[in-house]
Amino acid sequence: MRHFLTTFIFALGLTGFAASGLAATQYPLTLANCGQQVTFQKAPAKLVSIGQGMTEILLSLGLADKIAGTAVWVGPVLPQYAEANGKIPRLADNDPSFESVVGKEPDLVAAEFEWHVGAQGSVGKRDQFSKLGINTYVAPTDCAAKVNTDGGDGVRKELFTMDLVYQEINELAQIFDVKDRGDALIADLKKREADAAASIAGAKAKDLPIVFWFSSKEVSGDAYIAGKNSAPAYILKTLGAKNVVTTEEEWPLVGWETITQANPAVIVIATMDRRRYAADDPKVKLAFLEKDPVTSQLDAVKNKHFVMMDAQSMNPTIRTIDGIEILAKGIKSFGLAR
Numbered sequence: 001m002r003h004f005l006t007t008f009i010f011a012l013g014l015t016g017f018a019a020s021g022l023a024a025t026q027y028p029l030t031l032a033n034c035g036q037q038v039t040f041q042k043a044p045a046k047l048v049s050i051g052q053g054m055t056e057i058l059l060s061l062g063l064a065d066k067i068a069g070t071a072v073w074v075g076p077v078l079p080q081y082a083e084a085n086g087k088i089p090r091l092a093d094n095d096p097s098f099e100s101v102v103g104k105e106p107d108l109v110a111a112e113f114e115w116h117v118g119a120q121g122s123v124g125k126r127d128q129f130s131k132l133g134i135n136t137y138v139a140p141t142d143c144a145a146k147v148n149t150d151g152g153d154g155v156r157k158e159l160f161t162m163d164l165v166y167q168e169i170n171e172l173a174q175i176f177d178v179k180d181r182g183d184a185l186i187a188d189l190k191k192r193e194a195d196a197a198a199s200i201a202g203a204k205a206k207d208l209p210i211v212f213w214f215s216s217k218e219v220s221g222d223a224y225i226a227g228k229n230s231a232p233a234y235i236l237k238t239l240g241a242k243n244v245v246t247t248e249e250e251w252p253l254v255g256w257e258t259i260t261q262a263n264p265a266v267i268v269i270a271t272m273d274r275r276r277y278a279a280d281d282p283k284v285k286l287a288f289l290e291k292d293p294v295t296s297q298l299d300a301v302k303n304k305h306f307v308m309m310d311a312q313s314m315n316p317t318i319r320t321i322d323g324i325e326i327l328a329k330g331i332k333s334f335g336l337a338r
Helices: 002-020 052-060 079-086 098-102 126-130 162-175 179-198 231-239 256-262 282-291 320-333
Strands: 029-033 036-040 047-050 067-071 090-092 108-111 135-138 209-215 223-225 266-271 306-310
Touching: 029 135, 029 162, 036 135, 047 052, 052 067, 052 079, 052 108, 052 162, 067 098, 090 098, 126 135, 135 162, 162 179, 162 320, 179 231, 179 320, 209 256, 223 256, 231 320, 266 282, 266 320, 282 306, 306 320
Parallel strands: 047 067, 047 108, 067 090, 108 135, 209 266, 266 306
Antiparallel strands: 029 036, 209 223
């Protein structure tokens, strides 16, 4: 219901913005984007979006009619955009081919991650698209103070903050000349973020040790756990809780013996439709935690302090705000916050 009301109010607001004609983009527009200068002579008529988080921002800005194709999906689209998204061709659930992307004849390719469109892009390099007259835009969330490795999640040198998502929203809104929509979306997200933090302000969650488990290649093997500067780390800082991982890697592989030493009070478990790795299924994660002789002794497991969270809320996206709300609610439900 909250999302419905937000979307409804947002839609009403757009009517007024459109009539006002304020904050129009002045073309040509040049932006510094992940180490490159990108110039737009006009608003793109058609684009391909690579990455669920990128696509959901574009949908939130009311740009569904501009999207000629999407790829790289972890789970269902935000419910309020299911109908619009269902009309957009999905080029691939994972990495699309270069040919399938350019076959849509886009003016712009917008990517959530540099490993898809970047120096070692698995889909294509930026200059490959440029030679065909196709502009590229990569989410600043994946390159600001971050070193990306070939095919990996990279190393984040500074704590992620939602300011990077707000920058992305603002820049996309400028590119498509819908700045007022971007301003409205940012204002809504900032309010939700503040409300979630306030809901457990001054609570016993302070320094509560928490771990975020995304997945594992092998169920009983090392786990992909959120690093100290990741989006989940920002969620924890916002709520005053403590990350049990101290490495700068975005999603380092961590052994359960190491996690046991930290003895987290809460384990946040990623849920997703993807089945790339053995532990993608949240039911598999839960079964392992409760049956393994090591993990079953963790305080979080013995007390069943599990928070189920959509995987996209663990990525640096607009859903990071959902993650703050979900974890705040979980902490309160466990009696760990006043």
